[in-house]
Amino acid sequence: MTAAIEVTPAWYLVLGAVVFSIGAFGLLIRRNPLVMFMCVELMLNAVTLTFVTFSRMVRDTGGQSIVVIVLVVAAAEVVVGLAIIVALLRKRPGATADDVAILEG
């Protein structure tokens, strides 16, 4: 009988790093502003997972507190960002990230 594999906090950190990298990769290759925004959400979530892991590792609530604040900031960011995307796509349907300059003026 082999010993049960223990899930150490490092596993969570590695998972967070992988999800963050996938989000960064998607942000760089996609041109649809909505999908780029979802990739930013992926990266934010990977970081919150890391914060919660550290919070448990060092036995301090600071990590969890900052996750609450990150959630609020993410919600505000999504509201403003989607408003900008709506304004962009209303001006030119099918706009990509290269067309943001049409919002000028």
Next chain:
Amino acid sequence: MIELIVFAVAGLACLAGAVGVVASSNPVHAALSLVGTLFGIAVLFVAQLANFLAAVQVIVYAGAIVVLFLFVIMLLGVDRVEDLRVEPLGGGQRVTAAVVAAGVLGLVLTALASTGWDATGAVGEVDESVPDINQLGEALFTRYLYAFEITSLLLVIAVVGAVLLSRRVRGEQEIVDPGQAERQAEITDRIARAEARASATNGSDDEDVEREPTPAEEVRS
């Protein structure tokens, strides 16, 4: 053992969702894949004794943010399929993106490995018998009170900004399209010619009726 199974399932959901967001050609599918990742992260929060944050994660992210994404996709009608062989910037950019993402991953993993996969220093004095929501509430309303108050200001600013940005200005030209005027003139011209043909075939009926000049005729005159 149970923790391993939970981690494996939730971690797979996270990774599959993340890949789905990046690789879906349809934005609706990308948004639904995002839900998978968010749920996986929420499960991992529970596995790390952050029950309150898991609930907030599901309510705020899956319940509000993804729904907002879906609303925008549906309302703007951008749920068309994109050709992923063309749509992600081809060749050079894709290679550069892969290199950058691998570099970020390598950097983080190297930092983690340099600590012997045990990246922690000081150990605080959290009593694990106290529920996490009590600890979190106490921390937020005492030590981090100012940061918490400032987030309320941020929310107000975000709401005002969103209303201002998505407001439809009266008289604003909606679509910037260089050939639009010409096409519009051509369409009205075609309608006018069809009307003229129709009135010529049964012209005896309404011969004495004063015909209004069509817009295209007005434009031409």
